[in-house]
Amino acid sequence: MVVLYIGGSGSGKSGAAENCICKLAQGKSKYYIATMRSNEEDEESIKRIERHRFLRRDKGFITIEKPTSVEEAVKEMDLKEKHVLLECVSNLTANEMFFGNEIREKKETVERVLNAVKALKDNTDNLVIVTNNVFEDGNSYDSYTISYLDALGEINREISKMADEIYECVAGIEIKIK
């Protein structure tokens, strides 16, 4: 089963997705694929990672850090049953698109992310995916950011076709949209 959670900043999407995979795993261990890059010089990102770790403590997650190429996480999964939470597609897309001083084309970025998600889907029992609604601030952005927005929009639409259920999180409330 594939379940997709989408929401904005501080919408409660991570907590909702964690509860979802916990239910699907029925008390068994789960894998958490973390895509956020931990940068020792960036205090904010460290705090964010710590906050997420704290919130999912005692929930039985095995964390696998994969800022890119998340399909490789499968190789690190020894458990017979694979219940997986992928957090999150918006970070993953940014990591695949922007690395060092290089920028990958939109088309290639979309393919890489979608192939990785498909590989996870094919090799797991349950896959819960978190993505971000970054599309409604009405600001104008530089061409790189627009390229990122286009890529993530397309990725979200394609993942939504793969998903059995989709929930939008608004102020911590889950709204079923598929």
Added chain:
Amino acid sequence: MKLVIGGYSQGKIEFAKEKFELAEDCIFDAALPTKEEIEKIGDRKFAIDNLNKWIRKRIKEGGRAEEEIISFVKKNPSCIIICDEIGNGIVPADPFERVYRERTGRMLIDIAKEADEVWRVICGIGQKIK
């Protein structure tokens, strides 16, 4: 308590005025009313509009916006809170804007937990989501 959320300029206040029969003098813009102001309203309904602007102000002032708003809604269980949804965009480059956005989102989760009704307004139309 009722929470009304939605994007900028989606008709939240117009929706709330009609839905909850709010009088003009019972709407407080980006401010929590004082005890005296609440007494003046009597048993009529009142609303706080643009809560996000109040949150921004309190964060700038170094206030404890989270504790203040939760204690306010607990003390005033019949109030109506109206707030912009601001989290659905690209992560802002400015650190203050990031903090404001994240804290506003988390406060809305807490307020929604306390609320007996949550309405989401898009294109002037309110959908009850709780």
